[in-house]
Amino acid sequence: MSDRVKGFPAFGKGVRRARSWWGKAWLKALEDTSLDQAPLRQGRKYAHAGLVGTITVSPGRLAATVYDTEDTHHTVVRVTELTDGEWNRFLGQIAVKAGHLAALLDREMPRELADAAADAGVPLLPGIGDLDPECTCPGWELPCRHAAALCHQASWLIDADPWLLLLLRGRDQDEVVAGARPASGVLATAAYARPVPDLPDDPPPGEPGPLPEFEPAPGLDVDVLRLLVADAAAKARDVLATGRWPAPDDRRDHIRMAAAHPALRDRLDADPRAVRAWRQGGLTALDVLEQPWTPDRTDTARARAAWDSGELPEPTVWRNRWTVHDRQLRYGRDGRWYPYRSVDGDWWPTGTPHRDPTAALTDAD
Numbered sequence: 001m002s003d004r005v006k007g008f009p010a011f012g013k014g015v016r017r018a019r020s021w022w023g024k025a026w027l028k029a030l031e032d033t034s035l036d037q038a039p040l041r042q043g044r045k046y047a048h049a050g051l052v053g054t055i056t057v058s059p060g061r062l063a064a065t066v067y068d069t070e071d072t073h074h075t076v077v078r079v080t081e082l083t084d085g086e087w088n089r090f091l092g093q094i095a096v097k098a099g100h101l102a103a104l105l106d107r108e109m110p111r112e113l114a115d116a117a118a119d120a121g122v123p124l125l126p127g128i129g130d131l132d133p134e135c136t137c138p139g140w141e142l143p144c145r146h147a148a149a150l151c152h153q154a155s156w157l158i159d160a161d162p163w164l165l166l167l168l169r170g171r172d173q174d175e176v177v178a179g180a181r182p183a184s185g186v187l188a189t190a191a192y193a194r195p196v197p198d199l200p201d202d203p204p205p206g207e208p209g210p211l212p213e214f215e216p217a218p219g220l221d222v223d224v225l226r227l228l229v230a231d232a233a234a235k236a237r238d239v240l241a242t243g244r245w246p247a248p249d250d251r252r253d254h255i256r257m258a259a260a261h262p263a264l265r266d267r268l269d270a271d272p273r274a275v276r277a278w279r280q281g282g283l284t285a286l287d288v289l290e291q292p293w294t295p296d297r298t299d300t301a302r303a304r305a306a307w308d309s310g311e312l313p314e315p316t317v318w319r320n321r322w323t324v325h326d327r328q329l330r331y332g333r334d335g336r337w338y339p340y341r342s343v344d345g346d347w348w349p350t351g352t353p354h355r356d357p358t359a360a361l362t363d364a365d
Helices: 021-033 038-046 085-094 098-105 111-119 145-160 163-168 175-177 190-194 222-242 250-260 263-267 273-290 297-309 357-363
Strands: 006-008 054-057 059-066 071-080 132-134 316-318 319-324 325-329 337-343 347-348
Touching: 021 038, 021 132, 021 145, 038 145, 038 297, 054 145, 054 163, 059 145, 071 145, 085 098, 085 111, 085 175, 098 111, 098 175, 132 145, 145 163, 163 175, 222 250, 250 263, 250 273, 273 337, 273 347, 297 357, 325 357, 337 357
Parallel strands: none
Antiparallel strands: 006 054, 054 059, 059 071, 071 132, 316 319, 319 325, 325 337, 337 347
16 A cells, blocks of 8 residues: 555544644534534544444545444545645745654644644645545435544544645655755755655465375374364464464364364364354354443443334343343444344354344344
């Protein structure tokens, strides 16, 4: 991905706020643009709930996938790029004072620089109507709650790195540094600020090869040995792909292997319900089976809104478990509903987890 297109991984759940004056100015432009405060409040809740996917920032464009209770929406917020003339005037203001560039390189946006740019007719910070949202949702509000969620999380990114604001206006860090360089030489701050090139990415792990053949031997089950070799190879590929070494956990290893290789199930003495849960959704589903938790007020409100919107029967609720007769949905920490069915007094995972409780309850039939 080039320096003019930057991708940022999804934020997890958590309450964050823009702390810098330029991050707050971004949010003020969002608030001043909106004619209805309700989508802004919903968007802030979506942002804090971690419902915005990977954010892409490029000249004139913010984009992300935003997850809702019933659907997934592709959301874009456009920002007007500066013209070449505006950029020349802005770069001239940076060159006038070396401290401006030094501050930017320290991830600070001097008010003095923004004021000087405004005096030169350069709208560095967005104002009323400068944020132009688009979304695949049917909402008519501008912005809708999905675009508001994206703008809230974008304020956190801009708060940490004001260069992203300049990128949205049309130029990346290297272009700005080069354009602000005096004709007589190179600023020392610019020379030392040039980023060290990243090492090339590791090549992707190859496709798994054929399993080795083992000669039969007394007391050796070669079929089981081949499955264990396959499992070890799969774990090694995961380590290469993620860079993370899994914490040792013999019990969960047994559950995982029993779920992946039915021939090993009896030998590993794994809990059948745990194996079923792993097949339903891996480690997250196993935690849903074994670890009840109490959602916070935001998660509870979101879960209740999703349930009521589907006009589902009134459930009996205990912590994250919503029960309707012999069916149960367990609300996971990932925002999905995990269907269960009562069998001989025990709750068994069944079907596929969904973000929509109606679909999940149908799977529990």
